[in-house]
Ligand code: GLN
């Protein structure tokens with residue numbers, strides 16, 4: 001009997017209920033009890049939707065982030081929030097979001113400023129977690145209250161609950177030792193708390209616990225491999241059964257280690273780690289469960305059920321009751337329900353599956369395995385018909401695009417001259433002061449902007465009225481920036497709902513969902529466009545807005561585009577051709593836009609590659625292959641311009657030391673990066689590499705409502721100038737300002753401009 005389970009369910013809600021409840025609470029418009037009630041209602045609904053499974057995840061729900069929740073469960077709170085008297089959930093938000101003294105009146109109990117915890121990407125996804133912080137003195141202390149409350153709730157509903165926790169080795173590996181101490185030295189103490197947690201769950205009647213150790217799909221050195229042995233031998237005597245879950249990639253050389261840890265079961269990603277499965281079956285001790293993640297938890301395409309069954313049936317034969325099946329990873333990374341989509345083209349819709357549909361697919365597979373394919377003949381036939389239609393559809397294949405990709409050669413990605421020759425020509429044209437100030441692109445997406453867009457989409461506002469509303473916002477952004485005295489302006493991106501969707505909507509080969517939201521961090525969600533066919537650009541996408549903005553001012557206006565790698569990495573991509581090929585198609589389309597902007601007289605063009613790093617394969621051995629085509633795609637997009645045109649790129653949340661060569665290879669004239677939270681340490685990589693072009697290290701942490709003060713910015717820039725020659729430094733925020741309020745942005749930028757002035761003429 002194949003047994004079904006799920007690793008995690010999206011928690012934001014099919015209509016983003018959690019997002020709205022969180023934001024309303026943060027604005028002080030609703031109570032903590034109301035927020036908690038929304039959470040409970042979502043959990044209840046999601047458990048109901050998973051009721052057909054043999055085991056249902058519990059504890060995967062989080063109000064902000066499951067890794068931060070784990071930190072609270074382990075009592076690992078940063079010192080700055082210890083001793084907080086209020087509700088634990090408020091304390092969670094203090095770590096997650098930071099709290100400035102200025103906004104403290106709204107939350108009188110959160111006195112003083114609290115720095116937000118560092119946030120980084122969860123493996124190769126676009127989900128961000130709050131990085132656990134350690135020091136040599138970290139003491140762990142169990143606080144199982146959150147998990148136990150959710151467990152009790154699920155048990156009261158009759159849910160076949162399988163609590164989900166982050167495993168100890170992954171937890172340590174994802175964290176940072178703030179004092180540079182050895183994280184692994186904390187393992188023995190950490191394991192005591194894990195043992196206590198598992199014991200507590202056993203007492204509550206739990207049989208299986210899913211313990212997530214995705215770090216096993218990365219290259220581990222001897223210490224970390226050893227940590228796995230230590231950890232699971234120590235947890236061996238716990239009274240619950242552990243399902244050790246790995247996902248997102250291949251175990252490869254960690255197969256033997258994973259197969260032989262003393263746990264009751266192992267889950268592997270049978271999509272990205274398909275090659276592991278046969279060797280694992282050979283290695284796995286005969287009493288262990290093998291859970292195969294056969295439904296892709298990272299994309300929105302229907303599974304080819306017949307092909308999966310062809311592969312699974314013989315394995316089921318061999319494994320018998322030891323076979324479990326599941327999605328490859330938590331469904332956190334896909335939208336909730338395809339059934340909500342009323343506007344999607346029916347043909348395209350017939351090719352797709354969201355979280356709920358993926359669980360339906362899982363049920364079909366289980367029935368086929370347990371009762372024979374005949375028991376599900378109809379759904380299997382429908383599935384095959386849909387897939388065949390997709391393969392043959394003329395909407396997917398465009399010979400003209402394929403021919404253009406075939407014509408790509410090395411010259412397409414090369415600038416006319418070297419940076420050293422271009423820079424003086426650009427300086428001459430732009431006449432910027434030292435330490436030029438700029439922003440990353442977006443200004444606050446105000447309620448009025450969102451309302452206008454909603455009205456436009458609903459047909460309540462016509463094209464002309466919508467355009468006028470957006471132009472008014474652009475004019476406001478230009479006016480504010482001129483008043484602030486910024487040196488290079490932006491139009492503010494009022495007309496963009498999202499930096500990828502905006503472009504996807506104007507490219508052929510893309511489709512859009514109405515409710516296909518996926519959590520990015522906290523209450524933030526993205527709605528990745530669906531790249532389903534060959535990509536082309538029927539019309540210019542940004543030229544009108546940028547030239548309008550430039551017409552309002554004599555100060556240089558940056559053209560603002562999203563780069564091909566980021567568009568790719570933030571889309572749901574095709575599973576019928578390599579990512580590299582889709583990326584080159586995008587590169588050619590955005591290149592046309594770059595050239596149109598240049599012809600329209602735009603002197604600076606920024607091409608954001610915020611997501612370049614997150615596309616890195618989890619295994620270093622595969623990095624070069626990815627970086628080669630990613631950098632080539634950026635170069636194809638950017639480098640067709642004349643010397644006098646300045647190309648900027650922007651990247652957020654990045655660490656650069658291990659990709660600095662590729663970054664330099666992109667040859668952008670200016671790169672702006674996120675650095676404010678890391679105290680300019682990120683710049684060491686550029687310094688050590690002798691990075692030749694210009695850099696704008698972020699000095700304003702835009703993820704936090706904190707307003708940076710002038711002295712702090714000066715100090716950060718002085719640190720930057722110790723590493724990068726000052727004549728190549730820019731002054732800018734970490735990222736776009738769309739999530740902030742004007743009331744926060746203006747004082748922050750005023751301080752930033754003042755800091756730049758102070759740097760130019762120190763007193
Ligand atoms: N230009 C974009 C903005 O300012 C960049 C956002 C990003 O890098 N995430 O919003």
Ligand code: ZN
Nearest residue numbers: 610651652735
């Ligand atoms: Zn950014």
